[in-house]
Amino acid sequence: MRAYLTTIIESGTESYDLEIVEAASGFEALKTLPHHKFDAILTDINMPDINGLELVSFLKNHPVYRSIPIMVISTESTEEDRRRAAALGAEEYLVKPFQAGDLVEKLRRLLRVA
């Protein structure tokens, strides 16, 4: 089902030729980091292993990864956590459930592409 998110992004950003790497947990996310040069990271807050805030905190304190823009995707019930993510340095957030168009729009902004 993760692939569904990928599908939305792919269909909305076809012309940019994005490569999307999926990770099912916080650990998986950490493990993929050294293998790619990411232009943007999208993360949930409620995840197994390490949560989204911990991931954001790590990335934003890392000498190499701190410059990668981050979008936190989460639900209304985690409003407070979203505020915390912003305090940790996450650039963008999106509330679930969302429209495909919103996601693509925010992603474009994040990537600074017109």
Added chain:
Amino acid sequence: MAREDDRARDEFTSEAEELLDTLSRDLVDFESQGQNVRPELVNKIFREVHSLKGLAGMLGFTEISELSHSLEDMLDRLRMGRIAITRDLIDLLYDSVDSLNRLVIAINDPSLGALVDMTGLTSRIHHIITSQPARVHDDPFAELTLDEQTKKSLTEYEEHRLLENVRAAKHILVLEVTFDFSDFDERLRALTASLSESGEVISTLPAIPTGNVNGIAFRLLYGSTLDAAAVQVLAPDAAVTSLRKSEPGAAAPAALPAPTEIVEEEMSLRSLSQTVRVDIAKLDHVMNIVGELIIQKTQLEALTRASADRTSVQQGRMTSHELGKVARNLDRKLNELQKSVIEIRMVPVGQIYSKLSRTVRKVARELGKEIELVLRGEDTELDKMMVEELTDPLMHIIRNALDHGIEPPDERRRAGKSPVGRVTLNAYQQGNSVVLDVTDDGRGINPENVKRVAVQRGLIGEKDIVDQQRAYELLFTPGFSTAATVSEISGRGVGLDVVKKNLQELKGTIDVISRVGEGTTFRISLPITLAIIQALIVEAGGEKFAIPLTSVEESLRIYSRDIRTVERREVFTLRDFTLPLLRLADAFDLDDDHDHGPDTKWFVVVTRAGEKTVGILVNALVRQQEVVIKSIGERLKTVPGVAGATEIGESEIILVVDVGSLIDHFGGRARETRARAAHV
């Protein structure tokens, strides 16, 4: 686009079912842990509902998304300690999961959607959320020396857990560990698991390690009954620091209010998805076999080319020898392939256990009986389709046990039994069959009571003798149980005859073993898979038939003079046992000119279906072979004694005998003979 929607819907259904299945299992754990429920479990349940909501929301399944949203909201408060665990809350969780299940099923069958009382559930959730006063949110950091970065990275939930640990007078520690990047996940999981045995890992914050460039560091926030020195022993590689400024105090737990009753409509517990999740290793194995089959095919082609040039007799023999070798190899590989494919279809019966325990809980509540459900053998594997088809009959039998078997608590006390009734479900493999025993420790089946009901229903006369065996048969007779006698629990007038019929369709049998006053066991026996079976090919009346080997006990040769007639019924004395005989040719109305007097040779195939044994009389045994059973279509489905058809080489199509229905239909009186014989 429509196809993509279909795919998304199928994917959602399958994923949602899996989520709800895990959720029900977690709820059972949740309930059994009572007030001391592990916070990790509450958080896991929260995450599961959260995932379901997200999935449903994105795909536009509004009702599922809205209900899980409300639930998530309630669970969020629960994990934050803002509401207490009450009976109402537990019931509401169970009911909500039931309703979510229904809604998922309703995606493919919209007529079922109306069964869900959305407004009722939402208002109950709202009631729970609002009826409990919000607790004062203390500052968890007041008593701790916690660095800013860790503090900022805590989620609201983690902050709450930290506070709970501070309140519960736990030691609050920080463990700093550095692992190699290659295997940090495994090592950290192992560490977390060992720490969780004596405490709670509240947060795991990754950090950049000092020194080790190939590594990754983690700061674990840990609440524990152990102090820093003890934890240091558990995690020798970690730097352990205590965060407490002073020695901790104590905290008290809350009380559990009384339960409430909720009665709900029943519905099929069968899951919807036709998909099987397969271990990739199993698929790799199939792939390997296919590769080897291709090699055999190449050899066959080479042989074909070579044999064209071989002209002498000797060369011909060589070709024949080589062909034989390829055929043997092919046979072996095909056998392996068959086994692997069967294995892929297999799923553990435990998959339906959680659904069963949920229903047992509900039914027991409705009946005012206390029931302990014991589930055994959940790893026993059975064909996926069988597992699905089995759910309803199994539930019916369990409901019967709860309703008719287990006595009310008072009656149990008077009989010197524990007031808590026990129902055991045990699954195990026996040869090529899987057996499921549903055992209760209730009042047992009294033949006198069965007779009274059967006479009332007009199934038998006053003077008929009803012994144990006859009583069990009557239970499965159509018309024995009717809506008037069966309470709401045991089903809407659906009797055990339907259960038996369902099981027969699966080529299964059901038997009863009961002792008055001690309890009853319903024993379901099913072939492991329906698709491919070992069969004995026989000949009768000039036609060939396949008899499934699972039903065959033995076969022997007899002469016409060995056949005796008892009460106009042909029998044969097998050792000390009078075996009723059934002429296969007669059963299928075939002309048989085989009998030429007392010296005519016959073969008896001794078959067994459940507790009944009958000798099937045939002219010849052809061979034993594996056959693939094919359905013979809807119109012929009702023909008794036929399980299907199969092809046995060279386009020869023969019927596969269904021993169970053959005995039931043609061997009706055989049972009486046998019962008498057994009593002599």
